[in-house]
Amino acid sequence: MVELAALYHTITAVVEDKPGVLARVASMLSRRGFNITNLSVGHSETPSLSRMTFVVEGDEWVVEQVTKQLYKLIDVVRVSDISDDAIVVREMALIKVKSTPETRPGIMQIVDIFRADIVDVATDALIIEVTGDEGKVDALIQLLKPFTIKETMRTGRVAMARGGTATGAKKTSSETTDHNAPDTEVVP
């Protein structure tokens, strides 16, 4: 996946930081048959709230339904489709690559080019840490394959709006009546 097609949407949700919230979200998404290619979750800047980032596969109807069904969960506070916003998208990956004294310089060269880091060295392997958008991570993995990748662990994408505004702020919010009264004709 070098470039995300329009079929993929990035949605962020602000949710209550309570036990079971991830299960509620995952249960709803799976029982309604939504295809989530990517989900990451972590604490937000507010102590009692977490932020989730989803990548949803589907058309406008799917995105609207995912958004509305997420809103129906009591623990979901705000949902925004930020696909069309100016955003910074990143994911991190840890990649364990087989290495020998002979191959190590070659690997290090690639790591340098990608501005990635080697965070663990052993006699027979290296762990590489890389941060970037999916395309960059994909490309690095591609280049490391000939050296034999033993393990890959990717975080999934996190996204944030550029500039001073909060992520998703210009979109719907549960504080306004906007999402509850979708007053456009785009409703399919």
Next chain:
Amino acid sequence: MQLTGAQIVCECLLREGVDVMFGLPGGAIMPFYQTLPEYPALKHILVRHEQNAGHAADGYARASGKVGVCVATSGPGATNLVTPLANAMMDSIPVIALTGQVPRAAIGRDAFQETDTTGITMPVTKHNYLAMHAADLPRIFKEAFHIARTGRPGPVLIDLPRDVLEEIAEFDYPAEVSLRGYKPTPEGSGRMIKRAANLIEDSCRPIILAGHGVLISGASRELQELAEKAQIPVITTLLGISSFSSDHMLSMGMPGMHGQAHNNWAINKADLIIGIGMRFDDRVTGKISTFAPGAKVIHIDIDPAEVGKNVRVTVPIVGDARRVLRALSKEVAVTTRPDWLGEIDELKARHPGMPTSDAGKILPQQVIRDLHRATTGKAIVVTGVGQHQMFAAQHYGFTEPNTWITSGGLGTMGFEVPAAMGAAVARPDMTVWSIAGDGGFQMTLSELATIVEQRLPIKFAILNNNSLGMVRQLQDLFYGGARVATAYSGNPDFVKLAEAYGIWAIRVSDPAQVRDSIDRANAVDGPALLDFEIAPEENVYPHLPAGGTASEMIEGPVAPVGTSKKEAPAWLS
């Protein structure tokens, strides 16, 4: 005030206006039960099976407009509540379920009667809670009742570990609910309401599809006002039945799979569909791509996720049906539509609807119509799911809001017995008729004992064809008559069975005795049961095949409808 968790639960229930609950105890929930004697204002009705406690709470909620409460213990008690919770979820019924749970330290260790209740019920509840501290109980109960009864109502489950019920905590009931992720918006957008009014005025062939939301928000009068002012015919969905009086000039009946044929044709011809508190369910629309092909759609619903879910909407209005209809009526001008109403009369004449075979036996349609006459349409009618349900929906002729209680979305057989129990508890001033099939009745008849214990004067009409009639009908119509697993060849003697419970009962097999038997049952001081031996091959018509279109409707058992010379039987008048 320092109280035990169990006392706090009781205090919370009282503060939320609960006066009755349906349940069955067990180990984990015992601290709650053993506290009940301290709270005589909380009446507990002991049932025979937890599923029935759930359906009874559901029936109670539908008949009273209040929140229904059911109680079960952990493990099997809780899992037995899954069906009624799913039923309440699908039909938007405010129910609170209290379940016992193993002590906190035992959670996750596969303790005796442990099950992941909140995990299991997550998809079938509007929200659920696992209470981990007695001090959290007041907030949890305040939120739970608020969530259950506001917005689009639904069931909320509270899982109560035994040691939380025994834990001492300070009781202070919160005055306000603060849920930043839950803020229903009952007011519809004024701009959208104006646009809807314009669409109504510009339309030539509008139709209202009134659903359960009209009843939930108490909008029957507002619906009638709009329909009359703008002269719009009203079709009521299965759950919308009784929201608009069936003897009103603009009343059309039911749409969809077993709706009157003229309704599906009228929807086909309509240029505007106004869906109110309904969700364009597949049983209503048939094949979605050919549903109302020439119509714009105004969709009024309190649940934003329903708007645009199944059909393309021209004007979405998210709000409470009553408030939106009130505002919409003000915006709409008085109109006459002689052409459209004339066209509908013509459709009605061409599709005279619901023909029956005449087998010389009791026809289920006759039983329903005689029930209407005997009760002057004033009883609360509760049904299960299947042929008897559709016959009741088509033929009873409801005129009073909330007199029709049925399992719609989930389609739960057996609902008719426990839900009637709940309705009878809620409305002691009304006669409650439970119309049952012999199949569903046998799923939940254990509650006859509870009904006798509670002296609930419920009248049962079993439309007995010794089979799972609706499945048999599907086999005959769509599976070449291959009857697999639908015959009940060893049904019990329902009269003797009822008598074993101490319930007055008779068997009726003569069509001439139908009305008289109903009158006799109504005259019984207490519960009564009529076992009607009905024509076993009788089918529900029309039958729109699942995913079909109006033109694929099977309108009756005889040659093309409208050409039949058969005289209508006298009771059909």
